[in-house]
Amino acid sequence: MRKLKNFPFAKVLVLGLAKSGTAVANLLNRNGVEVVANDLKATEDDENVQTLRSQGVSVVVGEHPLSLIEDVDAIIKNPGIPYENVLIDSAVKQDIPVLTEIELIPYFGINQIVGITGSNGKTTTTTLIYEMFKKADAPVSLAGNIGHVASEVAEQMDDKQTMIAELSSFQLLGIDTFKPKVAVLLNLFEAHLDYHHTLEHYQNAKANIFKNQTEHDYLVYNADDQRIVNLIKDADAIRVPFSRKGGITNGTYCDEEAIYFRGEKVIDLASVVLVGEHNLENILAAISVAKLEGISNQVIETVLTTFTGVTHRLQFVKEVNGRKFYNDSKATNILATTKALSAFNQSIILLAGGLDRGNDFDELIPYMSNVKALVLFGETSPKLRKVGEASGIENIELVDTMNEAVQKAYQLSNKEDVVLLSPACASWDQYKTFEERGNMFMESVHKL
Structure with missing residues (x-):
């Protein structure tokens, strides 16, 4: 086990x-750091609270007293906690560092990192890269926003392993020294503006993925996304573009027949089983990383001819x-849903709605x-109903539960139709x- x-x-x-x-509280405590933990919604009876206290960690629940920051050297916050939080706001004004847990990774001496971010496609791309490493028998660990706490993974890694990390804008906003050896920027779209408030702030958070990179690192980026092209113009890393439209020679691209890396054919498009143009971009990004890491075309082809997608991302149910029923619950913004809709030629019954972010x-x-x-369903039902009416859709139903939604969708469908859950909204x-x-x-x- 590594030590900080x-x-x-x-x-x-x-x-x-x-x-x-x-x-993180457990990790810091194991490494001899004095830890105070605070959670507004937790209760005294929560198992996490009791376990941390039994290990000597001071835990405060149910309130955010400002006295908590009087003598701390830094705050490590849950990525989703906004900077308007009373403790965060006060800490920023006092120049107390406010970090997220991925900032711990450099202090474990982990340097071989592939970091993936973007508004959409992060999980699919991260999983594809991970599967390519595994199939190549390359030592690898999966971490980050995909469900594995990155600093906890880093603590267990050996020097031969590469960390494949899905990174959100929330996580990247709280870094100081963290940098990946290979950074991947998939796309940029107006997302999470309830948290970041402006597109510029959101883009700047994403740009943190390459801000500490040097000329010895790689930046894989979507050359078809003008926002990304503009964002990376001052990056120091070696730039490796990918494009599904072509027009590049120094990266990964495709024509109607095949996918190429720097002029070398990698795989026939007809062999790829993952559907959708958006997934083609994810595949191009994954191939870029695999080729930079010396993974063979044979391994890449094996993965791309068998990989059908990740859970909750255009997942055939x-x-x-x-x-045919597809679960695209991970489509938490408009761009993700537009790409899901573009993946099908059949008639679609669309299930959508969720948190209203304004x-x-x-x-x-x-x-x-x-x-x-x-x-x-959900808070955005009235807004989405207006969009449906403006699109000339006659059958629009508002329901309260997911079970009702599925039953209603089945009633409205015919053979050969696609029933697609792609909410375009967060779930909270x-x-x-x-x-x-x-x-x-x-x-x-499955109950139908």
């Missing part, structure tokens, strides 16, 4: 006792009386031509996570 080296903070406030917060959904309208019915108005929402969808489909 040259860690500059003697006393740390860990803010938020969700999965990552509890892991089941065919029921000729209707945006409208007019950008969906050009992609609704194949949608013959809408089944809506009705569900704890998008995974819970997707699992509820799949459970309801």
